[in-house]
Amino acid sequence: MRTCPRMRDIFSLILVASLAGCAAGHYTPLGEAGNDVVEQLKENLYRVEYRTSAFTAQEQLDRYLRRRCAELTLREGYDFFRLTERADVVGFSRLTAMTVTLYKGPKPVGVADLYDAKAVLAGPASASKMN
DSSP states (O other), X not given: OOOOHHHHHHHHHHHHHHHHHHHHTOOXXXXXXXXXXXXXXXXXXXXXXXXXXXXXXHHHHHHHHHHHHHHHHHHTTOSEEEEEEEEEEESSEEEEEEEXXXXXXXXXXXXXXXXXXHHHHHXXXXXXXXX
């Protein structure tokens, strides 16, 4: 049976897109990530990055990054975090790095764009910002 070269090209394109979609949907927990994904800048200030496939939607990448920051927050003994100073690089993969400030104890008053680390890890419905 002979196949049309054009059909072979279309099949190859579909296969590559399917594989890229699979790679884009996997979250790597902080504990399994390499040491270069978190850098401590000060006592409660960190630089955190997350890298995904170039085919990953920005919204998905943002969820992965918030989850990684929540894991860091709880690992270091804090309760809340705030994301600032974002840097995005897109090429063959997508890399987003954020500066993260961690907070302990009761919810700080007057801090905008604050996330509760436990709520972020509990799931999407409870991961909204606390303003």
